[in-house]
Amino acid sequence: MKIYYEHDADLGFIQGKKVAVLGFGSQGHAHALNLRDSGVDVRVGLRPGSRSAARAEAAGLRALPTPEAVREADVVMVLLPDETQGKVYREEIEPNLKEGAALAFAHGFNVHFGQIRPRRDLDVWMVAPKGPGHLVRSEYQRGSGVPALVAVHQDASGSAFPTALAYAKAIGAARAGVIPTTFKDETETDLFGEQAVLCGGLTRLIQAGFETLVEAGYPPEMAYFETVHEVKLIVDLIYEAGLRGMRYSISNTAEYGDYTRGDLAVPLEETKRRMREILRQVQTGEFAREWMLENQAGQPVLEAGRKRWGAHPIEEVGARLRAMMPFLRARVLEEVG
Ligand code: NAD
Numbered sequence: 001m002k003i004y005y006e007h008d009a010d011l012g013f014i015q016g017k018k019v020a021v022l023g024f025g026s027q028g029h030a031h032a033l034n035l036r037d038s039g040v041d042v043r044v045g046l047r048p049g050s051r052s053a054a055r056a057e058a059a060g061l062r063a064l065p066t067p068e069a070v071r072e073a074d075v076v077m078v079l080l081p082d083e084t085q086g087k088v089y090r091e092e093i094e095p096n097l098k099e100g101a102a103l104a105f106a107h108g109f110n111v112h113f114g115q116i117r118p119r120r121d122l123d124v125w126m127v128a129p130k131g132p133g134h135l136v137r138s139e140y141q142r143g144s145g146v147p148a149l150v151a152v153h154q155d156a157s158g159s160a161f162p163t164a165l166a167y168a169k170a171i172g173a174a175r176a177g178v179i180p181t182t183f184k185d186e187t188e189t190d191l192f193g194e195q196a197v198l199c200g201g202l203t204r205l206i207q208a209g210f211e212t213l214v215e216a217g218y219p220p221e222m223a224y225f226e227t228v229h230e231v232k233l234i235v236d237l238i239y240e241a242g243l244r245g246m247r248y249s250i251s252n253t254a255e256y257g258d259y260t261r262g263d264l265a266v267p268l269e270e271t272k273r274r275m276r277e278i279l280r281q282v283q284t285g286e287f288a289r290e291w292m293l294e295n296q297a298g299q300p301v302l303e304a305g306r307k308r309w310g311a312h313p314i315e316e317v318g319a320r321l322r323a324m325m326p327f328l329r330a331r332v333l334e335e336v337g
Protein backbone atom coordinates (compact mmCIF):
# COMPACT_ATOMS: atom_id res chain seq x y z
CA MET A 1 0.00 0.00 0.00
CA LYS A 2 1.36 3.43 -0.98
CA ILE A 3 1.55 5.83 1.96
CA TYR A 4 1.80 9.56 1.20
CA TYR A 5 3.99 11.96 3.16
CA GLU A 6 4.65 15.69 3.13
CA HIS A 7 6.87 15.65 0.02
CA ASP A 8 4.07 13.90 -1.94
CA ALA A 9 1.60 16.72 -1.25
CA ASP A 10 1.58 20.21 -2.77
CA LEU A 11 0.02 22.81 -0.46
CA GLY A 12 -0.53 24.95 -3.57
CA PHE A 13 -3.67 22.91 -4.28
CA ILE A 14 -5.30 24.26 -1.10
CA GLN A 15 -3.56 27.53 -0.30
CA GLY A 16 -5.09 29.49 -3.17
CA LYS A 17 -8.58 28.33 -2.20
CA LYS A 18 -11.20 29.51 0.23
CA VAL A 19 -12.07 26.73 2.66
CA ALA A 20 -15.23 26.58 4.79
CA VAL A 21 -15.16 24.22 7.77
CA LEU A 22 -18.73 23.44 8.85
CA GLY A 23 -19.04 22.69 12.56
CA PHE A 24 -16.67 23.57 15.39
CA GLY A 25 -16.79 20.37 17.44
CA SER A 26 -14.11 17.73 17.93
CA GLN A 27 -12.86 17.62 14.32
CA GLY A 28 -14.07 21.07 13.26
CA HIS A 29 -12.01 23.10 15.71
CA ALA A 30 -8.87 21.09 14.95
CA HIS A 31 -9.19 21.28 11.15
CA ALA A 32 -10.01 25.00 11.16
CA LEU A 33 -7.11 25.97 13.44
CA ASN A 34 -4.56 23.72 11.70
CA LEU A 35 -5.60 25.00 8.25
CA ARG A 36 -5.33 28.58 9.46
CA ASP A 37 -1.86 27.93 10.91
CA SER A 38 -0.82 26.35 7.58
CA GLY A 39 -1.68 29.57 5.78
CA VAL A 40 -5.03 28.47 4.35
CA ASP A 41 -7.89 30.99 3.98
CA VAL A 42 -10.44 29.40 6.31
CA ARG A 43 -13.83 30.39 7.68
CA VAL A 44 -16.09 28.40 10.03
CA GLY A 45 -19.77 27.80 9.18
CA LEU A 46 -22.12 27.53 12.16
CA ARG A 47 -25.80 27.55 13.02
CA PRO A 48 -27.29 30.92 13.94
CA GLY A 49 -26.90 31.40 17.69
CA SER A 50 -24.28 28.64 17.97
CA ARG A 51 -22.32 28.70 21.22
CA SER A 52 -19.25 27.80 19.18
CA ALA A 53 -19.22 31.15 17.35
CA ALA A 54 -17.67 32.93 20.32
CA ARG A 55 -15.07 30.18 20.76
CA ALA A 56 -14.15 30.24 17.07
CA GLU A 57 -13.81 34.01 17.12
CA ALA A 58 -11.79 33.94 20.36
CA ALA A 59 -9.41 31.59 18.53
CA GLY A 60 -9.03 34.20 15.79
CA LEU A 61 -11.25 32.53 13.18
CA ARG A 62 -14.05 34.06 11.13
CA ALA A 63 -17.40 32.48 11.98
CA LEU A 64 -20.39 32.81 9.62
CA PRO A 65 -23.82 31.24 9.26
CA THR A 66 -23.45 28.01 7.25
CA PRO A 67 -25.06 29.29 3.99
CA GLU A 68 -22.76 32.31 3.87
CA ALA A 69 -19.64 30.29 4.64
CA VAL A 70 -20.59 27.87 1.84
CA ARG A 71 -21.23 30.68 -0.68
CA GLU A 72 -17.69 32.01 -0.17
CA ALA A 73 -15.98 28.64 -0.38
CA ASP A 74 -14.09 26.64 -3.01
CA VAL A 75 -13.77 23.75 -0.55
CA VAL A 76 -16.45 22.86 2.00
CA MET A 77 -15.38 20.41 4.73
CA VAL A 78 -18.46 18.97 6.45
CA LEU A 79 -17.66 18.31 10.12
CA LEU A 80 -21.20 18.17 11.47
CA PRO A 81 -22.57 15.16 13.36
CA ASP A 82 -23.09 12.42 10.76
CA GLU A 83 -26.83 12.21 11.44
CA THR A 84 -27.42 15.92 10.64
CA GLN A 85 -25.31 16.10 7.47
CA GLY A 86 -28.00 14.94 5.02
CA LYS A 87 -30.53 17.58 6.05
CA VAL A 88 -27.97 20.40 6.28
CA TYR A 89 -26.59 19.38 2.87
CA ARG A 90 -29.99 19.57 1.19
CA GLU A 91 -31.13 22.76 2.90
CA GLU A 92 -28.03 24.87 3.45
CA ILE A 93 -25.05 23.48 1.56
CA GLU A 94 -26.04 22.41 -1.96
CA PRO A 95 -28.18 25.47 -2.78
CA ASN A 96 -25.23 27.73 -1.91
CA LEU A 97 -22.35 25.66 -3.25
CA LYS A 98 -20.36 27.19 -6.16
CA GLU A 99 -20.30 25.36 -9.47
CA GLY A 100 -17.23 23.10 -9.46
CA ALA A 101 -16.50 23.42 -5.74
CA ALA A 102 -15.12 20.60 -3.62
CA LEU A 103 -17.25 18.88 -0.98
CA ALA A 104 -15.19 17.15 1.68
CA PHE A 105 -15.84 14.83 4.60
CA ALA A 106 -13.99 13.22 7.51
CA HIS A 107 -16.14 10.06 7.35
CA GLY A 108 -17.81 8.40 4.38
CA PHE A 109 -21.14 7.47 6.00
CA ASN A 110 -23.51 9.91 4.27
CA VAL A 111 -22.06 9.58 0.79
CA HIS A 112 -21.59 5.81 0.96
CA PHE A 113 -25.10 5.16 2.27
CA GLY A 114 -26.73 7.63 -0.12
CA GLN A 115 -27.87 10.20 2.45
CA ILE A 116 -25.98 12.80 0.43
CA ARG A 117 -26.07 12.57 -3.38
CA PRO A 118 -23.64 15.26 -4.53
CA ARG A 119 -24.16 17.21 -7.74
CA ARG A 120 -22.12 16.00 -10.73
CA ASP A 121 -20.13 19.25 -11.02
CA LEU A 122 -18.54 18.80 -7.56
CA ASP A 123 -15.36 17.13 -6.44
CA VAL A 124 -16.14 14.86 -3.50
CA TRP A 125 -13.33 13.58 -1.29
CA MET A 126 -12.52 12.62 2.24
CA VAL A 127 -9.71 13.27 4.70
CA ALA A 128 -10.42 11.16 7.76
CA PRO A 129 -7.94 11.62 10.62
CA LYS A 130 -7.42 8.42 12.61
CA GLY A 131 -7.77 10.19 15.94
CA PRO A 132 -10.04 12.57 17.85
CA GLY A 133 -9.93 16.30 17.16
CA HIS A 134 -8.01 17.32 20.27
CA LEU A 135 -5.16 15.03 19.18
CA VAL A 136 -5.31 16.35 15.58
CA ARG A 137 -4.77 19.81 17.05
CA SER A 138 -2.19 19.01 19.75
CA GLU A 139 -0.05 16.83 17.45
CA TYR A 140 -0.06 19.59 14.83
CA GLN A 141 1.08 22.10 17.46
CA ARG A 142 3.89 19.74 18.50
CA GLY A 143 5.09 19.73 14.89
CA SER A 144 3.72 16.25 14.27
CA GLY A 145 0.37 14.94 13.07
CA VAL A 146 -2.28 12.24 13.25
CA PRO A 147 -2.37 9.83 10.26
CA ALA A 148 -5.38 10.14 7.96
CA LEU A 149 -7.21 8.20 5.29
CA VAL A 150 -7.93 9.95 1.98
CA ALA A 151 -10.46 8.90 -0.63
CA VAL A 152 -12.01 10.38 -3.74
CA HIS A 153 -15.66 9.68 -4.50
CA GLN A 154 -16.07 12.05 -7.43
CA ASP A 155 -13.37 13.85 -9.44
CA ALA A 156 -15.05 16.49 -11.61
CA SER A 157 -12.05 18.84 -11.73
CA GLY A 158 -9.37 16.23 -12.38
CA SER A 159 -7.47 17.43 -9.30
CA ALA A 160 -9.55 16.00 -6.46
CA PHE A 161 -6.80 13.70 -5.18
CA PRO A 162 -3.95 16.26 -5.03
CA THR A 163 -6.36 18.72 -3.39
CA ALA A 164 -7.33 16.16 -0.75
CA LEU A 165 -3.64 15.37 -0.16
CA ALA A 166 -2.90 19.10 0.20
CA TYR A 167 -5.73 19.40 2.75
CA ALA A 168 -4.33 16.40 4.64
CA LYS A 169 -0.92 18.06 4.66
CA ALA A 170 -2.39 21.36 5.89
CA ILE A 171 -3.98 19.69 8.93
CA GLY A 172 -0.69 17.92 9.72
CA ALA A 173 -1.67 14.40 8.66
CA ALA A 174 1.04 14.05 5.98
CA ARG A 175 3.70 14.43 8.68
CA ALA A 176 2.50 11.09 10.01
CA GLY A 177 1.31 9.43 6.79
CA VAL A 178 -1.75 9.50 4.55
CA ILE A 179 -3.30 6.23 3.43
CA PRO A 180 -5.46 6.06 0.29
CA THR A 181 -8.77 4.21 0.54
CA THR A 182 -12.37 4.33 -0.71
CA PHE A 183 -15.53 5.76 0.87
CA LYS A 184 -16.87 2.21 1.14
CA ASP A 185 -13.87 0.73 2.96
CA GLU A 186 -13.43 3.72 5.29
CA THR A 187 -17.11 3.72 6.23
CA GLU A 188 -17.43 -0.01 6.78
CA THR A 189 -14.20 -0.46 8.74
CA ASP A 190 -14.92 2.63 10.86
CA LEU A 191 -18.41 1.44 11.82
CA PHE A 192 -17.25 -2.11 12.46
CA GLY A 193 -14.30 -0.97 14.59
CA GLU A 194 -16.33 1.30 16.83
CA GLN A 195 -19.15 -1.21 17.29
CA ALA A 196 -17.20 -4.43 17.74
CA VAL A 197 -13.99 -3.33 19.43
CA LEU A 198 -13.41 0.31 20.36
CA CYS A 199 -16.75 1.34 21.85
CA GLY A 200 -19.25 -1.54 22.03
CA GLY A 201 -16.74 -4.30 22.66
CA LEU A 202 -14.44 -2.52 25.07
CA THR A 203 -17.20 -1.09 27.26
CA ARG A 204 -18.82 -4.53 27.65
CA LEU A 205 -15.48 -6.09 28.53
CA ILE A 206 -14.88 -3.41 31.16
CA GLN A 207 -18.40 -3.67 32.55
CA ALA A 208 -18.22 -7.47 32.78
CA GLY A 209 -14.90 -7.30 34.62
CA PHE A 210 -16.06 -4.59 37.04
CA GLU A 211 -19.35 -6.33 37.84
CA THR A 212 -17.68 -9.72 38.33
CA LEU A 213 -15.36 -8.33 41.01
CA VAL A 214 -18.03 -6.23 42.76
CA GLU A 215 -20.56 -9.08 42.76
CA ALA A 216 -17.89 -11.31 44.33
CA GLY A 217 -17.63 -8.83 47.22
CA TYR A 218 -14.53 -6.81 46.34
CA PRO A 219 -14.60 -3.02 46.95
CA PRO A 220 -15.81 -1.10 43.88
CA GLU A 221 -12.80 1.22 44.19
CA MET A 222 -10.43 -1.69 43.68
CA ALA A 223 -12.56 -3.10 40.90
CA TYR A 224 -12.46 0.29 39.17
CA PHE A 225 -8.67 0.53 39.30
CA GLU A 226 -8.13 -2.98 37.97
CA THR A 227 -10.79 -3.09 35.26
CA VAL A 228 -11.19 0.55 34.13
CA HIS A 229 -8.37 2.85 35.17
CA GLU A 230 -5.56 0.50 34.15
CA VAL A 231 -7.02 -0.07 30.69
CA LYS A 232 -5.28 3.11 29.58
CA LEU A 233 -1.89 1.92 30.80
CA ILE A 234 -2.20 -1.28 28.77
CA VAL A 235 -3.66 0.47 25.72
CA ASP A 236 -0.82 3.01 25.78
CA LEU A 237 1.68 0.14 25.63
CA ILE A 238 -0.20 -1.47 22.73
CA TYR A 239 -0.43 1.90 20.97
CA GLU A 240 3.30 2.48 21.30
CA ALA A 241 4.71 -1.02 20.89
CA GLY A 242 2.01 -3.37 19.65
CA LEU A 243 0.60 -6.42 21.44
CA ARG A 244 4.05 -8.02 21.61
CA GLY A 245 5.55 -4.87 23.13
CA MET A 246 2.77 -4.72 25.72
CA ARG A 247 3.35 -8.39 26.60
CA TYR A 248 7.07 -7.73 26.95
CA SER A 249 6.41 -4.85 29.31
CA ILE A 250 3.98 -6.57 31.69
CA SER A 251 5.07 -9.08 34.36
CA ASN A 252 5.58 -12.70 33.37
CA THR A 253 2.68 -13.55 35.67
CA ALA A 254 0.38 -11.20 33.76
CA GLU A 255 1.67 -12.51 30.43
CA TYR A 256 1.05 -16.16 31.44
CA GLY A 257 -2.48 -15.23 32.57
CA ASP A 258 -3.05 -13.52 29.23
CA TYR A 259 -2.12 -16.60 27.18
CA THR A 260 -3.95 -19.11 29.35
CA ARG A 261 -7.08 -17.23 30.52
CA GLY A 262 -7.85 -14.68 27.80
CA ASP A 263 -9.93 -17.14 25.76
CA LEU A 264 -12.03 -17.93 28.80
CA ALA A 265 -13.07 -14.26 29.03
CA VAL A 266 -13.40 -13.65 25.29
CA PRO A 267 -13.82 -16.94 23.36
CA LEU A 268 -12.05 -16.14 20.10
CA GLU A 269 -14.02 -18.21 17.57
CA GLU A 270 -17.41 -17.41 19.11
CA THR A 271 -16.53 -13.71 19.30
CA LYS A 272 -15.47 -13.70 15.64
CA ARG A 273 -18.71 -15.40 14.67
CA ARG A 274 -20.62 -12.63 16.42
CA MET A 275 -18.38 -9.92 14.97
CA ARG A 276 -19.07 -11.24 11.47
CA GLU A 277 -22.75 -10.59 12.16
CA ILE A 278 -21.93 -6.98 13.13
CA LEU A 279 -19.93 -6.65 9.90
CA ARG A 280 -22.77 -8.09 7.86
CA GLN A 281 -25.21 -5.53 9.27
CA VAL A 282 -22.76 -2.77 8.41
CA GLN A 283 -22.07 -4.03 4.87
CA THR A 284 -25.72 -4.57 3.94
CA GLY A 285 -26.71 -1.10 5.13
CA GLU A 286 -28.95 -2.61 7.83
CA PHE A 287 -27.16 -0.62 10.56
CA ALA A 288 -27.27 2.60 8.51
CA ARG A 289 -31.03 2.27 7.91
CA GLU A 290 -31.67 1.60 11.60
CA TRP A 291 -29.56 4.63 12.62
CA MET A 292 -31.42 6.89 10.16
CA LEU A 293 -34.79 5.71 11.54
CA GLU A 294 -33.52 6.31 15.07
CA ASN A 295 -32.77 9.88 14.08
CA GLN A 296 -36.14 10.39 12.43
CA ALA A 297 -37.71 9.25 15.70
CA GLY A 298 -35.70 11.77 17.74
CA GLN A 299 -32.95 9.41 19.03
CA PRO A 300 -34.99 7.51 21.67
CA VAL A 301 -32.56 4.58 21.88
CA LEU A 302 -29.59 6.92 22.25
CA GLU A 303 -31.38 8.79 25.06
CA ALA A 304 -32.35 5.57 26.85
CA GLY A 305 -28.78 4.28 26.54
CA ARG A 306 -27.36 7.47 28.05
CA LYS A 307 -29.80 7.21 30.99
CA ARG A 308 -29.21 3.55 31.63
CA TRP A 309 -25.43 3.49 31.22
CA GLY A 310 -24.93 6.84 32.92
CA ALA A 311 -26.51 5.47 36.11
CA HIS A 312 -24.20 2.44 36.35
CA PRO A 313 -22.27 2.23 39.68
CA ILE A 314 -19.04 2.34 37.67
CA GLU A 315 -19.74 6.05 36.98
CA GLU A 316 -20.22 7.00 40.62
CA VAL A 317 -17.09 5.28 41.86
CA GLY A 318 -15.18 6.50 38.82
CA ALA A 319 -16.05 10.15 39.44
CA ARG A 320 -14.86 9.87 43.06
CA LEU A 321 -11.59 8.18 42.15
CA ARG A 322 -10.81 10.53 39.28
CA ALA A 323 -11.30 13.48 41.64
CA MET A 324 -8.47 11.97 43.75
CA MET A 325 -6.18 12.18 40.73
CA PRO A 326 -5.88 15.86 39.78
CA PHE A 327 -3.34 14.93 37.08
CA LEU A 328 -6.26 13.53 35.09
CA ARG A 329 -7.73 16.41 33.16
CA ALA A 330 -11.02 15.85 31.34
CA ARG A 331 -9.39 17.24 28.21
CA VAL A 332 -11.95 15.88 25.79
CA LEU A 333 -14.95 17.24 27.68
CA GLU A 334 -13.22 20.57 28.30
CA GLU A 335 -12.40 21.22 24.66
CA VAL A 336 -15.55 19.95 23.04
CA GLY A 337 -17.88 21.46 25.66
P1 NAD B 1 -19.05 16.91 16.99
O1 NAD B 1 -20.35 16.41 17.47
O2 NAD B 1 -17.90 16.97 17.95
O3 NAD B 1 -19.21 18.38 16.39
C1 NAD B 1 -20.21 18.72 15.47
C2 NAD B 1 -20.32 20.23 15.35
O4 NAD B 1 -21.41 20.55 14.45
C3 NAD B 1 -20.63 20.96 16.66
O5 NAD B 1 -19.91 22.15 16.67
C4 NAD B 1 -22.15 21.26 16.53
O6 NAD B 1 -22.50 22.38 17.28
C5 NAD B 1 -22.26 21.54 15.06
N1 NAD B 1 -23.61 21.34 14.50
C6 NAD B 1 -24.52 20.39 14.83
N2 NAD B 1 -25.62 20.51 14.05
C7 NAD B 1 -25.39 21.56 13.22
C8 NAD B 1 -26.14 22.18 12.19
N3 NAD B 1 -27.37 21.75 11.89
N4 NAD B 1 -25.57 23.22 11.52
C9 NAD B 1 -24.33 23.66 11.83
N5 NAD B 1 -23.57 23.11 12.82
C10 NAD B 1 -24.10 22.08 13.49
O7 NAD B 1 -18.67 16.04 15.70
P2 NAD B 1 -17.28 15.34 15.35
O8 NAD B 1 -17.05 14.21 16.29
O9 NAD B 1 -16.24 16.38 15.17
O10 NAD B 1 -17.63 14.69 13.94
C11 NAD B 1 -17.63 15.44 12.74
C12 NAD B 1 -17.29 14.50 11.60
O11 NAD B 1 -15.96 14.00 11.78
C13 NAD B 1 -18.20 13.28 11.51
O12 NAD B 1 -18.36 12.97 10.15
C14 NAD B 1 -17.38 12.21 12.20
O13 NAD B 1 -17.71 10.89 11.77
C15 NAD B 1 -15.98 12.59 11.74
N6 NAD B 1 -14.88 12.09 12.56
C16 NAD B 1 -14.90 12.26 13.91
C17 NAD B 1 -13.82 11.83 14.67
C18 NAD B 1 -13.79 12.03 16.17
O14 NAD B 1 -12.91 11.46 16.80
N7 NAD B 1 -14.64 12.84 16.78
C19 NAD B 1 -12.72 11.20 14.04
C20 NAD B 1 -12.73 11.08 12.64
C21 NAD B 1 -13.82 11.52 11.92
Ligand code: MG
Pocket (backbone or CB within 6 Å): 026
Ligand atom coordinates in the same frame (compact mmCIF):
# COMPACT_ATOMS: atom_id res chain seq x y z
MG1 MG C 1 -19.25 13.66 19.20
Ligand code: MG
Pocket (backbone or CB within 6 Å): 190, 193, 194
Ligand atom coordinates in the same frame (compact mmCIF):
# COMPACT_ATOMS: atom_id res chain seq x y z
MG1 MG D 1 -13.21 5.72 13.65
Ligand code: MG
Pocket (backbone or CB within 6 Å): 107, 190, 191, 194
Ligand atom coordinates in the same frame (compact mmCIF):
# COMPACT_ATOMS: atom_id res chain seq x y z
MG1 MG E 1 -16.90 6.66 13.51
Ligand code: MG
Pocket (backbone or CB within 6 Å): 226, 230
Ligand atom coordinates in the same frame (compact mmCIF):
# COMPACT_ATOMS: atom_id res chain seq x y z
MG1 MG F 1 -2.64 -5.10 38.14
Ligand code: MG
Pocket (backbone or CB within 6 Å): 247, 248, 249, 250, 251, 252, 255
Ligand atom coordinates in the same frame (compact mmCIF):
# COMPACT_ATOMS: atom_id res chain seq x y z
MG1 MG G 1 7.34 -9.15 30.60
